[in-house]
Amino acid sequence: MTGEGTSTRIRSLKANVTREEAIRHFTNGVLNGAVELIRGPVRSLAEFYIPYRLFEVRIRSGGREQTQTFAMDAVRGVLDLYQLPSVAADDQLLTLQTRNVLPAELNAAQAEERLIAKVRRMVFTQGFFRVRDLKIEATPVSGEICVPYWVCFRGSGDRAHLAILDAVRRRPEGAKVRRLVEEWLRSDSAGAAAS
Numbered sequence: 785m786t787g788e789g790t791s792t793r794i795r796s797l798k799a800n801v802t803r804e805e806a807i808r809h810f811t812n813g814v815l816n817g818a819v820e821l822i823r824g825p826v827r828s829l830a831e832f833y834i835p836y837r838l839f840e841v842r843i844r845s846g847g848r849e850q851t852q853t854f855a856m857d858a859v860r861g862v863l864d865l866y867q868l869p870s871v872a873a874d875d876q877l878l879t880l881q882t883r884n885v886l887p888a889e890l891n892a893a894q895a896e897e898r899l900i901a902k903v904r905r906m907v908f909t910q911g912f913f914r915v916r917d918l919k920i921e922a923t924p925v926s927g928e929i930c931v932p933y934w935v936c937f938r939g940s941g942d943r944a945h946l947a948i949l950d951a952v953r954r955r956p957e958g959a960k961v962r963r964l965v966e967e968w969l970r971s972d973s974a975g976a977a978a979s
Contacts, residue, residue, distance in 0.1 A: 799951035838925035858888035861898035
C-alpha cells in the first residue's frame, strides 16, 4: 500500500457484491424492516478495505503434510482467517485509490505468530485426537492485499449504527469488524480521509 495525501493505493480482492446488491442486503426483508424500526433507516453505504498479510502455511501431523494459503488481517490479527485456494492471482485482484482503508498495525513477526496460533486452533477443532506431532510453519508471501467490505450507516438524528457485509464472502460481519471500523471512524486518520 502506498499513500498519496489522504488517498491510498491498494491491491484488493475483487468484490463479489455490487453496491446495488449491498443496498438490497441491508434494506430488503422482514428482518431489515425490524432493524429499521429499531436503529433507523439506511442513510448511506460506503466501500471499506481492511489490509491482510498473505502466508503459505505448511501443516504436518501424523505423517501427513498439507500446504495452504491464508490471509490474516494486518490491523490487529483478530479477524477470521481468509483461506485462499492459492496465492491470489492477478485476475482475482484489482488496484485502486481509496481513503477508506485501515492502516496496518501488525508487523510481520506479530502477524506470523498470531496466524500460527489461529491455524493451530483450527487444526485442533477439526479433530484433536487425530493430531500427532503437529508442526506448523508459516512463510510470508510478499505484498499485502485488502479485502473489501460494505459499511451500512443507519440511524436517525445524530446517532449512527453500523452494519458490515464482507464483499468477497457475501456474509454479514460481527462485532470485531464493526469495532475496527468504528475506532477508525473516531481516529485522526478517518478525519483526514473525510476532509
